[in-house]
Amino acid sequence: MRILAVDDDEMILELLSASLGAAGFADLTVASSAAQALEHIAAARIPFDCFLLDIQMPEVDGIDLCRAIRRNPIYAAAPIVMITAMSQKSYIDRAFSAGATDYVTKPFDPVELGARIRLAAKMVESERALTENRSAVATLRAQLERERFVDLNEPISIPDVDAVIDLQALENYLLQLSRSGLFATSIFAFKIVGIETIYASTSPIDFRYLLTDVAEAVSTALRSHERFVSYAGNGVYVCVAHGRGALDLEVIEGTANLIVEEMALTNSRGVPLKFRLRVGSPVRVGLVRAGRGAVDALYVAIENAEQDAPKAEDGRSGEHWSQFRLA
Amino acid sequence: MERDSVSLDTRSMIANRLSALRIRFLDVLEIRMTECEALRDSLEAGTLPEADRVGAVRAICFAAHKTVGVAATLGFADLGMLSQRVELAATDYIDRSEPPTTVRMVVSLADDMLGEMALILAEAGR
Numbered sequence: 178m179r180i181l182a183v184d185d186d187e188m189i190l191e192l193l194s195a196s197l198g199a200a201g202f203a204d205l206t207v208a209s210s211a212a213q214a215l216e217h218i219a220a221a222r223i224p225f226d227c228f229l230l231d232i233q234m235p236e237v238d239g240i241d242l243c244r245a246i247r248r249n250p251i252y253a254a255a256p257i258v259m260i261t262a263m264s265q266k267s268y269i270d271r272a273f274s275a276g277a278t279d280y281v282t283k284p285f286d287p288v289e290l291g292a293r294i295r296l297a298a299k300m301v302e303s304e305r306a307l308t309e310n311r312s313a314v315a316t317l318r319a320q321l322e323r324e325r326f327v328d329l330n331e332p333i334s335i336p337d338v339d340a341v342i343d344l345q346a347l348e349n350y351l352l353q354l355s356r357s358g359l360f361a362t363s364i365f366a367f368k369i370v371g372i373e374t375i376y377a378s379t380s381p382i383d384f385r386y387l388l389t390d391v392a393e394a395v396s397t398a399l400r401s402h403e404r405f406v407s408y409a410g411n412g413v414y415v416c417v418a419h420g421r422g423a424l425d426l427e428v429i430e431g432t433a434n435l436i437v438e439e440m441a442l443t444n445s446r447g448v449p450l451k452f453r454l455r456v457g458s459p460v461r462v463g464l465v466r467a468g469r470g471a472v473d474a475l476y477v478a479i480e481n482a483e484q485d486a487p488k489a490e491d492g493r494s495g496e497h498w499s500q501f502r503l504a
Numbered sequence: 505m506e507r508d509s510v511s512l513d514t515r516s517m518i519a520n521r522l523s524a525l526r527i528r529f530l531d532v533l534e535i536r537m538t539e540c541e542a543l544r545d546s547l548e549a550g551t552l553p554e555a556d557r558v559g560a561v562r563a564i565c566f567a568a569h570k571t572v573g574v575a576a577t578l579g580f581a582d583l584g585m586l587s588q589r590v591e592l593a594a595t596d597y598i599d600r601s602e603p604p605t606t607v608r609m610v611v612s613l614a615d616d617m618l619g620e621m622a623l624i625l626a627e628a629g630r
Contacts, residue, residue, distance in 0.1 A: 186574070191528070192574060195518065195522060196518060199518040262588075284572065284573060287518045
C-alpha cells in the first residue's frame with residue numbers, strides 16, 4: 178500500500194516511518210508541508226492509496242490539504258487519517274467535514290497506528306474490488322457505481338451531500354470524541370417507512386437516487402445544528418447532532434418530511450415515489466459514554482428507528498408538513 | 505496464540521526502531537531546552553514590550569507543541585504531559601481566553617517542563 182505522510186515535524190515523520198515499517202507498510206513517502214505533498218501527488222505515476230495528515234502546519238493546514246486531496250477524483254474514496262496533537266472537537270469536526278476517514282491523536286501508540294492503517298488498507302482493498310480497475314475513467318466508474326446492485330441492508334456511500342459521511346467514518350468520529358466532546362450530543366435515526374416495498378419496486382439506480390435525496394432532506398432539516406448523518410442500510414439514516422438543550426425531533430421529522438414532499442420524487446419512468454420518514458427514539462449520550470459506548474449508542478439509535486417505524490404506510494401519508502417549513 | 509506472537513514481534517521491532525529515534529530526540533531536546541530557557545528568562549525579566557512578549561510565549565508554545573507530539577511515544581510520558589500544559593496555557597495567553605492566563609502562569613508551567621527536560625538529559629548522561 179502506497180502511503181503519503183505529511184507533517185512539518187521531521188521527528189514525527191521518522192516516528193511514522195518506524196511505526197509503519199514495523200507494521201509492514203514500507204512504501205511510505207513523506208512531505209514536510211502541504212505544498213510538498215501536492216507536488217508528490219501531482220508527480221505520482223501510481224496513485225497513493227492512503228494519506229496521513231498532520232492538522233497544524235504553517236501556511237496550508239492539514240484540513241485544507243485533506244479537502245484538496247478529496248477534490249481529486251482519483252482520491253475521492255482514499256482513506257485519509259488525520260494525525261494531530263490537538264484533540265479538541267472542533268478540529269475533529271472540521272477534519273471529518275473535509276473528508277477525513279479516521280483520526281489519531283499525538284502522541285500515538287505505534288502499534289495502534291499500525292492497526293488503524295491496516296483498517297485503512299482493508300478500505301483500499303474493498304474499493305479496489307468494487308471498481309476492479311482504478312485506471313478506468315471517472316465517468317465509467319460513476320456509471321458502474323450507479324448500476325451496481327444495491328443490497329437493501331447495505332450501508333452504501335452517499336457522496337456530495339453536506340454533512341453526510343460513511344457509517345464507518347461516523348464510527349471513527351465517535352470513537353475519537355472525548356467525554357466533554359460528547360456532552361450535549363444526541364444520536365437518533367430516521368427510517369423510510371415501507372422501504373422494503375420501495376426497494377422491491379425500484380431499479381438500483383433509482384434506489385440510489387432516492388437514498389441520496391432523502392440524505393439531503395435529513396441533513397437540511399438538521400442544518401441549524403452541528404451534525405453528521407450516515408446511511409446505515411435498510412432505509413435508516415443515523416444522525417449525530419451537537420447542541421445544548423433538547424432537540425425538537427418532532428419539528429425535525431416534520432421538516433425532513435416537508436423537504437421530501439417538496440422534492441416531488443419520481444423514479445426514472447416518472448412514477449411518483451411517495452413515502453414518509455419516521456424518527457426513532459433518541460439516545461442522549463451522557464458523560465460516561467465516550468469511546469466504544471458512543472458507537473454502541475449509534476446502533477441503539479438505529480435499532481430504535483427500526484422498531485419505532487411502522488412496517489408499512491399506516492394511513493398517515495396524507496399528513497401536512499407545511500407548518501415545518503424552514504425559515 | 506499466533507496473533508500474540510506476531511504482535512510481540514511487531515512490538516520488539518518498533519522498540520528497536522524507537523531506541524534509535526530516542527537518541528536523536530535527546531539531541532533535539534538539548535537544543536530545545538536551551539532555547540526555552542532563554543525565552544523563559546526573557547519573560548521572567550518582565551522588560552519585553554507587548555509584541556515581543558507574545559512572540560516569546562508563541563515560541564515556547566511551538567516548542568512545547570513539538571515535544572507533546574513525540575515525547576510519550578518515545579517513553580517520556582511525563583514530559584509529554586508537562587509540555588501539553590505549557591502548550592494549553594500559552595495558547596490561552598495568546599488567544600486572550602477567559603479566565604485570563606498570565607505570563608507568570610506560562611513561566612511557572614515552563615519551569616516544570618524545563619525541569620523534566622533537565623532530568624531526562626541528566627539521566628541520559630548529558
